Amino acid sequence: MKAGFISLLAAVALGGCGDPQPTSPPAKPQVAPAATNVPARSYPTRGVVRELPGGDKAVIRHEEIPGYMPKMTMELTVRHTNELAGLNVGDEITFTLFADADTHWIESLRRVKAASALVPEPPSSHQAALTPKLRELQPGDLMLDAELLTETGRTVKFTDFRGRALAFTFIFTRCPLPDFCPRMGNRFREARELLLNRPNAPTNWQFLSISFDPDYDLPPVLANYARNYRGTNPDRWLYAAASTNALAQIASPLDLKYAREGSSISHNLRTVVLDSTGRIHRQFDGNTWKAVELADALAQAAGVTMPKLPTP
Amino acid sequence: MTPPAAPASRPRDPVTREIAIFLSVIVLLALGMVLVTAFLRRPPIHVPMPELPSAARKLVPFSLVNWDGRPVTHADLQGKFLVVSFLFTSCSATCTEISRRLEQVQTATAAAGDVQIISFSMDPRTDQPPVLAQFARRWNADPQHWFLLTGEKAEIHRVIEASFLSRDPALVDQPSAGFRQHYAIALVDRSGAVRHYFNGLAPTVSADVLHALHELRKEKANL
Structure with a gap:
């Protein structure tokens, strides 16, 4: 308690008398990077303040930064925290993003439009505002279409798999927890093994592992990662990445949840089987399902394990 | 002179x-x-939670399912102090931290018998009873003393929103389903009124909750 009181006094004293200059890591250039030898690149951009969590952070929904980042909402580090003074959630701002090999920061924050004029923030805690734009999909519903970037750099859509039963799940290659993404990889490997070795099994099926991390999981990264689970046989198992926009379209309908936490992503697990006409056949939530259940669902969705009609 | x-x-x-x-x-x-x-x-440290509802809140009636598969309604909680948290078991760090602290609260309140601990799942489709049971066992949860609740998504989200936390419609696709300050621990008195919110990640939170419970027990209405 007393120590707390003393440190409180110390904090007050420091706060009162300290240098008002914001603290920043000494390694970073203090002036515009162009004037230093650190090869940071600068990107003038524009966005809306979504959250001001305190400290030197600001959560900003920014516009596309050509050549660097798609339109997205990110927590950014503000170099000069005095530039945050007077900013409110909802303000439209311009700023310059600086990025070098291992860090980023933003400077020159300027409000161009005040909050109320721009963002019609729906009142919180009102059901109307929360009604999802897209309802959750049930078995029998048609899957929404979205474009993905494959491990070979091609663009592929969900509808491209029509005619085959499709099992897809969501992962990211930097996912560290063995019972999350790696478990999805292992279940897919086992299920594919079961289907390949099952006598009279259908052949019109496909596995698709989709990354939530399109900026990091570029095609070569995915192709490399795929080998951990697929070995040298890529037969009917594709890896692809979903763009932020594609994810935003399909997440709600699938009850897929994800949030960036630094270089990691906090997420739940959703594995979906579509039948050969593109309709939801079955959804496996979480990580407790078994490979044989997935293989059976896929075989069924491919339409072949249906009892054959007696020949007249 | x-x-x-x-x-x-x-x-x-x-x-x-x-x-x-x-x-x-x-x-x-x-x-x-x-x-x-x-x-x-x-008073115990209340870490500022600026977006918490300012109006007085009360636990609304509900019908959900505990991790042992038994149905639980608000009627099962009558006359108890409630220590409430929010979780999704796919969570990497925060839920673990908060659950560790709730385990301490469970131990400290086991003898008194007037406290019910409740964790509402924000991701109920993932957190089916067997999944919650696995999570509950990690924290030695007593199925009578510590409910980890799941149910219909719309129902459980309604209960959380109407009783405890506001929601950001822009973030509903996050694992926290858009609930603000979902790392809070709420304390509800015997009349069902939400009395305190604590930062569930603060290292002293279990002590702060116990202290606040001690204070609430002194109130006439809670005797």
Whole structure:
């Protein structure tokens, strides 16, 4: 308690008398990077303040930064925290993003439009505002279409798999927890093994592992990662990445949840089987399902394990 | 005579000053003591949670399912103090931290029998009873004392929103389903009124919750 009181006094004293200059890591250039030898690149951009969590952070929904980042909402580090003074959630701002090999920061924050004029923030805690734009999909519903970037750099859509039963799940290659993404990889490997070795099994099926991390999981990264689970046989198992926009379209309908936490992503697990006409056949939530259940669902969705009609 | 009055008053000057200094030191010391006492007697730390609802909140009626598969409704909680948290088992760090602290609260309140711990899942499709059971066992949850609840997504989200947390519609696709301050621990009194919110990640939170419970027990309405 007393120590707390003393440190409180110390904090007050420091706060009162300290240098008002914001603290920043000494390694970073203090002036515009162009004037230093650190090869940071600068990107003038524009966005809306979504959250001001305190400290030197600001959560900003920014516009596309050509050549660097798609339109997205990110927590950014503000170099000069005095530039945050007077900013409110909802303000439209311009700023310059600086990025070098291992860090980023933003400077020159300027409000161009005040909050109320721009963002019609729906009142919180009102059901109307929360009604999802897209309802959750049930078995029998048609899957929404979205474009993905494959491990070979091609663009592929969900509808491209029509005619085959499709099992897809969501992962990211930097996912560290063995019972999350790696478990999805292992279940897919086992299920594919079961289907390949099952006598009279259908052949019109496909596995698709989709990354939530399109900026990091570029095609070569995915192709490399795929080998951990697929070995040298890529037969009917594709890896692809979903763009932020594609994810935003399909997440709600699938009850897929994800949030960036630094270089990691906090997420739940959703594995979906579509039948050969593109309709939801079955959804496996979480990580407790078994490979044989997935293989059976896929075989069924491919339409072949249906009892054959007696020949007249 | 009168002339010495001036010299006579001169020696009194330093004395007056001494008294004045003495008095001001006393006053300053007293003031300091008051401040220190006020600081030491301050209520448990409430980390600012600016977006928490300002209006008084009450636990709304509900019908959900516990991790042991049994149905639980608000009626099962009557007459108890509630220590409430929010979780999704796919969570990497925060839920673990908060659950560790709730385990301490469970241990400390086991004998009293007047406290019910409740964790609402924000991701109920993932957190089906067997999944919650696995999570509950990690924290030695007693199925009677610590409910980890799941159910229909719309129902459980309604209960969380109507009773405890506001929601950001822009973030509903996050694992926290858009609930703000979902790392909070809420304390509900015996009448069902939400009385305190604590930062569930604060290292002292279990002690703060126990202290607040102790204070609530003293209130007449809660006797």
